[in-house]
Amino acid sequence: MAAAPALKHWRTTLERVEKFVSPLYFTDCNLRGRLFGDSCPVAELSSFLTPERLPYQEAVQQDFRPAQVGDSFGPTWWTCWFRVELTIPEAWVGQEVHLRWESDGEGLVWRDGEPVQGLTKEGEKTSYILTDKLGEKDPRSLTLYVEVACNGLLGAGKGSMIAAPDPEKMFQVSRAELAVFHRDVYKLLVDLELLLGIAKGLGEDNQRSFQALYTANQMVNVCDPAQPETFPVAQALASKFFGQRWGESQHTIHAMGHCHIDTAWLWPFKETVRKCARSWVTVVQLMERNPEFIFACSQAQQLEWVRSHYPGLHARLQEFACRGQFVPVGGTWVEMDGNLPSGESMVRQFLQGQNFFRQEFGKMCSEFWLPDTFGYSAQLPQIMRSCGIKRFLTQKLSWNLVNSFPHHTFFWEGLDGSQVLAHFPPGDSYGMQGSVEEVLKTVAKNRDKGRTNHSAFLFGFGDGGGGPTQTMVDRLKRLCNTDGLPRVQLSSPERLFSALEGHSGQLCTWVGELFLELHNGTYTTHAQIKKGNRECERILHDVELLSSLALARSTQFLYPAALLQDLWRLLLLNQFHDVVTGSCIQLVAEEAMCHYEDIRSHGNTLLSAAAAALCAGEPGPEGLLIVNTLPWKRTEVLALPRPGGAHCLGMSWGEELLPSPGHRPRHGLCSCPHPHLTAAPAAPAACVRSARAPADLASRPPPTKTDGSVTLDNGIIRVRLDPTGRLTSLVLVASGREAIAEGAVGNQFVLFDDVPLYWDAWDVMDYHLETRKPVLGQAGTLAVGTEGGVRGSAWFLLQISPNSRLSQEVVLDVGCPYVRFHTEVHWHEAHKFLKVEFPARVRSPQATYEVQFGHLQRPTHYNTSWDWARFEVWAHRWMDLSEHGFGLALLNDCKYGASVRGNVLSLSLLRAPKSPDATVDMGRHEFTYALMPHKGSFQDAGVIPAAYSLNFPLLALPAPGPAPAAAWSAFSVSSPAVVLETVKQAETSPQGRTLLLRLYEAHGSHSDCWLHTSLPVQEAVLCDLLERRDPTGPLLLRDNRLKLTFAPFQVQSLLLLLQPPPN
């Protein structure tokens, strides 16, 4: 035993120990230098380079060429396969032998045709254990393959992580050798590093930190790296320290292995498939070696990829799921963005996810897991509860730039009052390493200390995958119960949340959305992806509705359930939190656009098929089938397709479709070969009629022009545009009420400098508001477009900058309560932000924004830091600023970024960030927004149906056969507060004849309503969002009506069993 230390110098003692374990200094004589013993090169190394991501069987049959350590390979996104022939020296019998492999890129070791371990320098995995102890009779020669992807854990950014990828990057293999591994040295290193962590973490005011430091110092004294026989004494000193316990009151940290894998981000979707394999196969190995280690894994899509590409690995994951070590969490298809997906999309995330987890792993997830997403909709608690989930975990709000979120464990109450138990790991990360510093932070930063005594601790390399390492597991095991530190358990989400639920009596409640005060640019970045999302949500809605009607009406029709599931999964995949948000590289954006194109083209085919089925079997004229896919009557002007690709205007008027009175017969409907057209009065419905326009429609709205300005008037609203296209007046005709603020102009385009601090595609900063520059047009650019008839319009051009221009058609239709702005922009900017503003003659301290299945209010002032931190917010199809008796609503067809400050409604249109996609948003864009002044409340004025109408145009589908002879409505709802959102075939549908209906209360009121249907319904029963029948049994169905009762913003789902078809 060494002499007691004679000197007392904190720093020299601490640094002495640091040098003893340093991988950089004194490795010739320190302990770290002894981690590996003898080594020898691999017997033979050869390689094969390919731009493809080949399956193993195909890859190993290629022509491998001799290779050596030091060789370069690449470029970015290619793959280099290495064949590694190795022979372990006989002299190493009895030793632990590793393959030490260091290369750039991400490696995966294959042995006997199966993946066995990931190898990445960045993920601290640089050796593969060939044998724990080489036996005398063990085979000493074998062949391995290492598949190296030419990208790092976090992609291949040129110069910085989020810069656009460098396509020319080259990669190198710097080590490939066999070596003897000294397990006893490794254990001492783990202990010494923990002791150093305790000494530093607890600091010089704490007596336990001195005990840790002097224990470590003593270990260095007794330990001679060159003499392994000295190790046990040192080891005993450490064990004595870590074995010293403390009291029952200690905080418990639930450590769970995790590996956040962004489904696509700085790398393409296809690389994620391999990231999953590399990460999880390593996890399998850890689970085998550490039976107490538990790994939480989210995102059904990733597991589905592994199921189809690596069936052997999938089977292992299922096996460990049975043992409770591999725990599927989250319940969703991907970790989707928490703001932008529609309510129905969010339901489908859970429906597809939970069904997958149940099918493949035998049970559904009981916690919603979204650690890395940019804000959380206030409607999520209700959706979660109805999908069998009462628990929620994230940590992203720790990224708030302005306000520090006040809780780590709390009840989160949603829009309708539903509550879930939410936990934010107090260490503010999902990628912990198992250090003492992180363990101490988890307790110190916990804002609910004293209220609950449990915290989550998610460890493992994340974002680009990688996951936990054996060292992390060993550190955490060592800290299970040591005086001076919180208790650490290798635990599971179930154990954590059960413990939290046991102490929930004192927890606080947070009501409403969890708004992330950062990344507000993601509501706008990559406009085409946003547009694709909105459009495809509509297409799938319409396809499901029409297919359901076809199913009900036609005995021959086969509901396209499998194809619809595929299309939904594509849409859900694009809702991943770095895709729909626009924060991905160009390669991903291109793939996402292909996904949308698939949905569009298949969707249109499915719509035609459903239309054909609806038109079959009944006598009637041929022509067009006009379908209203919304649950209320619509009186609208619509463009009707004509041969040769042209359009003419028609109008659905109640139950009739009218030709445009402004057109001569040769352009009008009369010239159609089949003059009888179908129109849609109430949804979902179809009717046949052609008629003349009533006289009073024929005369308006005629645009008038005085002094270069244009006035459009449809008898409901009167719009006045100045000679540059700005809105100088918007009057509600009946009351004469002006909606534009006095002395101000609306439809004012404004340009901002948009240079964030770091996260280019993600962030728009508060200070951008200080750079506002109105875009001024030239007088005389305004022209009358369509002159009178059922539609009036004006048109103008606007030069935004020397490089970017805009053209806009301002359209007012007969009978329409809003004026539309069809906008085309050619956008070529760098770090600029384009918005359009409407100063309203309205005063209110709060504005209303549509969210999933409802709406919420946010302040229009900057009183407190919580108010001004929401200088840029998100909305779905509409926002509204109302005072008592009057308001102005701004609708849109594909935008999400918005704000209302004071009386100015502002819609965010286009950004121009350059990282991680240098090309994002450059080029041509088309979008529509609309302005609707109204009296009364927005609810009573019909802003919500107006926004639906803008987003769900009436469908005019060619009817291949005789269309139904009479107008026909499938469903109607008696209350304007209740929206029938979705009609689809039920997931489980005996003989395929059960429909699922989803309705929600949209006004924020308690409402009773009658749902009426003309379909032959045999039985109706409520169900949850996963379509599980409500135990209360069937609803009373009389005269094809049933009564439903809603609480504010409540979502209800209903299963309708259709009567069997007559023969």
Ligand SMILES: [Zn+2]
């Ligand atoms: Zn992420």
